[in-house]
Amino acid sequence: MTTSTHNRSKWLDVELRLDSGVYNKHEVVMVRGQGATVWDDQGRAYIDCVAGYGVANIGHSHPDVVRAVQEQAGKLMVMPQTLPNDKRAEFLGELVGVLPVGLERVFLCNSGTEAMEAAKKFAITATGRQRFVSMRRGFSGRSLGALALTWEPKYREPFGDAVDNKNVDFVTYGNVEELRAAVTDQTAAVILEPVQGEGGVHPATPEFIRAAREITREKGALLILDEIQTGFCRTGKMFASEHYGVTPDGMTLAKAMAGGVPIGAFAMTAEVADRMPKGGHGTTFGGNPLSMAAGVAAIRAMKNEGMAEQAREKGTYLMERLRAIRSPRIKEVRGLGLMIGVELHEPSAPYITALEHEEGVLTLAATPMVVRFLPPITITREQIDAVVAAFERVLAAGPDREPEAMVREDKQTE
């Protein structure tokens, strides 16, 4: 396939002119999606291994979610959480039904970052402590409170002391001794991702997750798992924690939970929930009937269509195929389920750009050296084969390209 010389879309110019400018925008305008395929406004199809950063797990525009949103939109879209609502109750039942036993109460919000903020506040009121232990290479979101948990300096440094992380201790992901030393009787919670996504797709070892459970229990701190990216079948189980046989005291959720509609949640034990004073936290849009209807449809589709099983099988297949690529550029292929990273010996950006421009395959970075694959779980075997063949071709061609197809720095992920 050659680089298309399509007309530059007027929509692209408008976005570039009027958007805040914080995003490294690609020169395409996406207008439609179905399953694991998205189309731009020139009619070109792409295999989507970004899936909205791991949102479209059940595929773009899943028909059940579309129907649920259409129906609910004509009925009731907003209702504050002080006023109970049938769809919200239905969603809470669905969600608690799939959560690990013990997590039985839910704070509803609208994004992953908000779920992290809620996790911090609930951990503080549950323990009467204010210190947190977070992971190097971890990612927790972009608000000032969530940023304080984020180790990577490039996200924090532009904001100086406004990001107050003097209450946060960072430990090396996987290092049990460091973790043990960091957790004290001042620690409210240890917060970690079962698989670090943004940090380069690193699955935790079972020893580390189990040690985190034991150490927090000994010290009276909470264990909070950030399952914002790993949750909802992405790793081959409904939640990644199931791979480790560990139940946390709290879990942050968002991304795929409502099949593409904005949503977030902090799920927790009754003990944690009961210690937050009435009025201690809240949000206007959280638990709105529109997201709730989408969430009910999405979780049911995950169960009915065996999405966890599918992610396990297709993830194994994609990982095997990627491992079979004979390229000196590849350092390591790793992941869990359909959350896969290929670490290169060189920057990944030229290859991500080439995949998009030359092959019609969307992927994303995770640290500058990793190509990340987060396709919808509905991706077909044929599509997986096409993705692997395309990746092989761009690796063989190398990083030097036509000026037009040259790299725009593509570090922007979440």
Ligand SMILES: *Cc1c(COP(=O)(O)O)cnc(C)c1O
């Ligand atoms: C995406 C992500 C977040 C932030 O979620 P937003 O919805 O972008 O605010 C936090 N933690 C992890 C692990 C994520 O992948």
